[in-house]
Amino acid sequence: MSTPLTARIVEEHANAAAALPPAGPTAARRRTAIAALTASGLPTSRDENWKYANLRPLERLRFIPATATPALAATDLPAAIPGFARYVFVDGAFAPALSAPLDSTAAAVTPLAAAPDAGQASAAMAVQTPAPGAPADERFALLNEAFATDGAAIRVAAHSGEPVRLELVFVASADALTGASYPRVELQLDSQAHLLLIERHVSAGPHASFVNSAVTVDLGCGATLHHYRLQELAARAIVFDTLSAVVGRDACYRLHGINIGAQSARSTLAVRLAGERADLTLAVVALGERQQVQDTYARVEHAAPRARTEQVFRGISAGRARVAFNGKVVVGSEALGTDSRQSLRGLLAGPEAEIDVRPQLEIYTDEVRCSHGATAGKLDENMLFYLLSRGLEPEVAQRLLKWAFLEDVVARIGVAELRRQIEERLAQQLPEPAARAEST
Amino acid sequence: MSGNARQLETLIARGYQHGFVTEIDADTVAPGLDEDVVRLISRKKQEPAFLTEWRLKALRHWLTMREPHWAHVKFAPIDYQSISYYSAPKARKDGPKSLDEVDPKLLETYEKLGVPLHERARLAGVAVDAVFDSVSVATTFKERLAAAGVVFCPFSEAVRTHPQLLEQYLGSVVPYTDNFFATLNSAVFSDGSFVYVPKGVRCPMELSTYFRINAMNTGQFERTLIIADVGSYVSYLEGCSAPQRDENQLHAAVVELIALDDAYIKYSTVQNWYPGDAHGVGGIYNFVTKRGECRGRRAHISWTQVETGSAITWKYPSCVLRGEGSIGEFYSVATVNHYQQADTGTKMIHIGPDTRSTIISKGISAGHGQNTYRGLVKMLPSAHGARNFTQCDSLLMGGQCGAHTFPYVEVKNPSATVEHEASTSKISEDQLFYCLARGITEEDAVNMIVSGFCKSVFKELPMEFAVEAQALLAVSLEGAVG
Numbered sequence: 057m058s059t060p061l062t063a064r065i066v067e068e069h070a071n072a073a074a075a076l077p078p079a080g081p082t083a084a085r086r087r088t089a090i091a092a093l094t095a096s097g098l099p100t101s102r103d104e105n106w107k108y109a110n111l112r113p114l115e116r117l118r119f120i121p122a123t124a125t126p127a128l129a130a131t132d133l134p135a136a137i138p139g140f141a142r143y144v145f146v147d148g149a150f151a152p153a154l155s156a157p158l159d160s161t162a163a164a165v166t167p168l169a170a171a172p173d174a175g176q177a178s179a180a181m182a183v184q185t186p187a188p189g190a191p192a193d194e195r196f197a198l199l200n201e202a203f204a205t206d207g208a209a210i211r212v213a214a215h216s217g218e219p220v221r222l223e224l225v226f227v228a229s230a231d232a233l234t235g236a237s238y239p240r241v242e243l244q245l246d247s248q249a250h251l252l253l254i255e256r257h258v259s260a261g262p263h264a265s266f267v268n269s270a271v272t273v274d275l276g277c278g279a280t281l282h283h284y285r286l287q288e289l290a291a292r293a294i295v296f297d298t299l300s301a302v303v304g305r306d307a308c309y310r311l312h313g314i315n316i317g318a319q320s321a322r323s324t325l326a327v328r329l330a331g332e333r334a335d336l337t338l339a340v341v342a343l344g345e346r347q348q349v350q351d352t353y354a355r356v357e358h359a360a361p362r363a364r365t366e367q368v369f370r371g372i373s374a375g376r377a378r379v380a381f382n383g384k385v386v387v388g389s390e391a392l393g394t395d396s397r398q399s400l401r402g403l404l405a406g407p408e409a410e411i412d413v414r415p416q417l418e419i420y421t422d423e424v425r426c427s428h429g430a431t432a433g434k435l436d437e438n439m440l441f442y443l444l445s446r447g448l449e450p451e452v453a454q455r456l457l458k459w460a461f462l463e464d465v466v467a468r469i470g471v472a473e474l475r476r477q478i479e480e481r482l483a484q485q486l487p488e489p490a491a492r493a494e495s496t
Numbered sequence: 497m498s499g500n501a502r503q504l505e506t507l508i509a510r511g512y513q514h515g516f517v518t519e520i521d522a523d524t525v526a527p528g529l530d531e532d533v534v535r536l537i538s539r540k541k542q543e544p545a546f547l548t549e550w551r552l553k554a555l556r557h558w559l560t561m562r563e564p565h566w567a568h569v570k571f572a573p574i575d576y577q578s579i580s581y582y583s584a585p586k587a588r589k590d591g592p593k594s595l596d597e598v599d600p601k602l603l604e605t606y607e608k609l610g611v612p613l614h615e616r617a618r619l620a621g622v623a624v625d626a627v628f629d630s631v632s633v634a635t636t637f638k639e640r641l642a643a644a645g646v647v648f649c650p651f652s653e654a655v656r657t658h659p660q661l662l663e664q665y666l667g668s669v670v671p672y673t674d675n676f677f678a679t680l681n682s683a684v685f686s687d688g689s690f691v692y693v694p695k696g697v698r699c700p701m702e703l704s705t706y707f708r709i710n711a712m713n714t715g716q717f718e719r720t721l722i723i724a725d726v727g728s729y730v731s732y733l734e735g736c737s738a739p740q741r742d743e744n745q746l747h748a749a750v751v752e753l754i755a756l757d758d759a760y761i762k763y764s765t766v767q768n769w770y771p772g773d774a775h776g777v778g779g780i781y782n783f784v785t786k787r788g789e790c791r792g793r794r795a796h797i798s799w800t801q802v803e804t805g806s807a808i809t810w811k812y813p814s815c816v817l818r819g820e821g822s823i824g825e826f827y828s829v830a831t832v833n834h835y836q837q838a839d840t841g842t843k844m845i846h847i848g849p850d851t852r853s854t855i856i857s858k859g860i861s862a863g864h865g866q867n868t869y870r871g872l873v874k875m876l877p878s879a880h881g882a883r884n885f886t887q888c889d890s891l892l893m894g895g896q897c898g899a900h901t902f903p904y905v906e907v908k909n910p911s912a913t914v915e916h917e918a919s920t921s922k923i924s925e926d927q928l929f930y931c932l933a934r935g936i937t938e939e940d941a942v943n944m945i946v947s948g949f950c951k952s953v954f955k956e957l958p959m960e961f962a963v964e965a966q967a968l969l970a971v972s973l974e975g976a977v978g
Contacts, residue, residue, distance in 0.1 A: 389895065406910060407909075408877065409910060410908045412904070412906045414902070414903060414904050414905065415901075415918070416900075416902045417899070417900060418900045419920055422893065422895050422897065423895065423922065424892070425920075426919070426920040428918050429915075429918075430903065430905055430914075431916070432913075433910075433913035433915075
């Protein structure tokens, strides 16, 4: 699978190897990753799970990590969330000056670059980090592994009691022509640990940055993780994101994704419910306007009995944007008593917009209850009529209904201040020009 | 559940009822495929030059293609050079002029299958164009159809009698470059059915063809073309059954439907080819391309299929809804048992404004069977006000089978509406318990529940097919309660 693109990646990697710090993913792991990438190549739009993603920008990107760190002030960042410790990474590198470290013994956050021997946590994570035989859809994680210079290794100790509150802010500042940003998170929750994690991806300035993030999550028995992921990069940014998680027995994982920014975004989520009664809620909002591409692929694997999945997707596509969600639930033959529900809905708010939804079920045993529903279309005429008959302006009525449409996901956000910020952001973003076009 | 297990074992042990081979002289070409074979097929069928050239173009294109593997099925590699691409029952002098002249052994085969050509055909009001190993040997009710102006004949005959219609429409829905198996078919297709219903004509009877696979090592490459002219109506029935054998047989058919303004084509299939034995040995590979195009305004194409046979089924009867206000429908029941695999569904391509489509798919998996629904609903920017409704349900019987649902929804017009819903579960314990409490045997109860599950599809079938389909389903699933 050697293509000009992979050849160029290998070449850039060889040139950068000397400059890449030895810490973080160790040199050996880097080599393994680049070898695996050389063998498999990056996905193309001919790959079934990549047909809605925009892969063309890859041809003109540079893959070496960005080095020049700009001077940023705390005011350039999103407002802090009360009660949450904050760790800021600029172009993938830890920025202590902007951070407010955690004041707790229950959890440890170690910048991967600073970790003496790549950190214990990352050693533990090595088990589940995509290795040579990486699944086809997680190949962008290999790219991250080969190039990442820093990142956060987080470990929450067993029986942490009160939930640990943590915010990670990844700032992309470099232009893609000078270098890429490789955010990396390696997260481990020991048994009965409890973490509230906010993961934000933002831009400093209007640069067309290239961001390739990789997150690994390991939830021990009975652990609870509420994970809020916000992608609000600048309008010209390109982002590829890979999250792979393993959820243990009785563990509970609430994963919320809010995808608003970037020119072209692709998020790959792979969650394996490995322990009995593991519980997953996956709720994603994606908004697209202009010529944005927002593509999400979520693969949930039920590998143990009596696990539960709930997938909710709400996407609004305006302008000439494409918003896609491909949600797959795989139920293995050992996963008796699986309960899985998917509700995927797309709203078209522009004459040239596109919505693609694929709710997929792959089931290998009979003792299951699985259902999915998917819709794509415009706002409900009857609801609109009702609001208009109550004297609301057409524009207000439309925005109200769009708001309600997204509420299925937004209402689940448990951190009040964060929800307020997100609501504010969504209110700015709700596609108004198209709404006007539609009402005429 | 030991009673069930025993019933299941009895069922598994049961041989394929339609498994027998009629030994008749077949005029078979040596295995292999090259331009000479294609020319030979074309020459044997006395085809005009345009068709020979079309076949050759298809072959040249096919040689540049690779076998696709995106479907959710597994099979051993197929050696396309070991297949014989032409087999025809030997003609007696100039071929049979009436049923009496047909090889008695052929007729015997039909008897065994329960397809008496004359009596039952007449009683049922069905004209049977029996395709026996690629060449049609008998056609009935021709006069009645001719009186109405309907052309219903073997493809090879249409080549001679209606070359201009063929040249105009052949490959216009499924071009020879379409996909690996359709391209192969375009190069080597042996025979099939041709239907033309003229303007404003309501076809006076259900049209029916019985396809059978007979000679050893012979792939079947049927080609069916149905053209419904403005304001016409036709209902076409296709039923299949094949003798038992151990080698996998490739079947790559192509069906093209064309509906002009206000025309209505109803295409029903009951497919019961040999599925392989209880250990997954043998059985038919059914890789079929079926597509209909609603070219005119308010044209209507309806596909109904009951798929119980074949080792591997790979087919997606589709509708291209081009005409304003045209309608596409797809009703399907697919069952897999033992080691059968099915990857089936539909594509609804909405191009014209106010086009509508409905998809109802029911999948039943038992034994080690793997059943996949794969469906695409695509709304192009021109499809203003288009609507689709899709429902696909799966029923699982036993812990070793699989049921998969892979829908694709792609919408590029904001006034279009697409709704999709699906569920997967096993037979409800409550329903079963209720029936048992009323003194109904478990087997009857399961049959009843399954046939209730499939009812919304069966009601779309013509009556005689609905009866056959229900019986088939009961036979292939009875006792397979999880």
